[in-house]
Amino acid sequence: MADKPRGRRFSWRGLVRVVHGDLGHVAVGLTFVYALSGLAVNHIADWDPNFRNHEEVHELGGPLAGNDEGIAQTVLARLAIRDTPQEVYRAADDQLDVVFERRTLHVTPSTGRVVDEGQEPRFLLRMANWLHLNRGKKAWTYVADTYAVGLLVLAVSGVLMLPGRRGLLGRGGLWLLVGVLVPVLYVHFSGGP
Known part of the structure; x- marks a missing residue:
């Protein structure tokens, strides 16, 4: 058999x-x-780990005339920006802000200077x-x-x-103890909670 x-x-x-x-x-x-x-x-x-910030200055060549909406449209046309702003408002007597979702144009109408600042997601x-x-x-x-x-x-x-001396009852146990002691000692010496 x-x-x-x-x-x-x-x-x-x-x-x-x-x-x-x-x-x-x-x-x-x-x-x-x-x-x-x-x-x-x-x-x-x-x-900022979420966004990359950028800033660029544009000189549009002299004063910008008109009401706030008209100035904003002129700036958008000269900078070839096709997006529609979320808001246009006076931040100061001589500063008009044109706000997009992640970008703001700070316009100085008396000089035609535009500071374009914004964020791009990482x-x-x-x-x-x-x-x-x-x-x-x-x-x-x-x-x-x-x-x-x-x-x-x-x-x-x-x-x-791992069994024996390489495992929990030997070298492994010592390393495990080190791993536990690192946060405990940090909290103790840093005056944690």
Whole structure:
């Protein structure tokens, strides 16, 4: 009688490795988004991570006559701007502001000088910040919560994967302790909450 082929024995460490590897690949994409956005938003005092600001000065060659709407139309025509302003108003006696969604023209009618300032969105970074700060709420909250749980699974499975001196009972445990101590010591020495 032929021997029955023996099946592979179940290994919980093997299962942990498979789950850790597959979940880790999914987490890499989300981690890129969150890490990039985190770096950008951490330095918000130094720069605007959502918009690129610009300013340009135009000299239209002398005084501009007429009422506010007429002056605004003259400026738009000379600068070849086809967009319709959201608002035209006097910011001061000799300053007319022509406002668009992300752009404002500051016109000095007595000289014909126009300061054109505005913002252009930083495409990928603005999207990443919007997601990271959960501005979309609704379904993204579930995605973010699932990602957070996934990171916890990765952390626990990573700790359990290596046995003995390389794992939790050895070098791995020391590194885990360092990871816990970093925020605890920072809060303690910075006088946190």
